[in-house]
Amino acid sequence: MTFEKTYINRNNELIIKLPVKFKSIKKVRVKIEELESDRNKKLRLLKKAVTDPMFNADVEEMSEDFRFSDKETV
DSSP states (O other), X not given: OOOOOOOOXXXXXXXXXXXXXXXXXXXXXXXXXXXXXXXXXXXXXXXHHTTOHHHHHHHHHHXXXXXXXXXXXX
């Protein structure tokens, strides 16, 4: 049986309430992993995108598409 849930570290403590199906189980394995924040993950992906030829080609294509409309004034 496997149970996975993300918890927030508060005061360096975690309180884990197990599902009812674990009631009769005497031993469980707890694995602690540091999770990358969404913001850090997005920043890492953006930094990686700068060197991606397909991404750069898409940006260039969009720039060309909007070349004239960017010069218009409202």
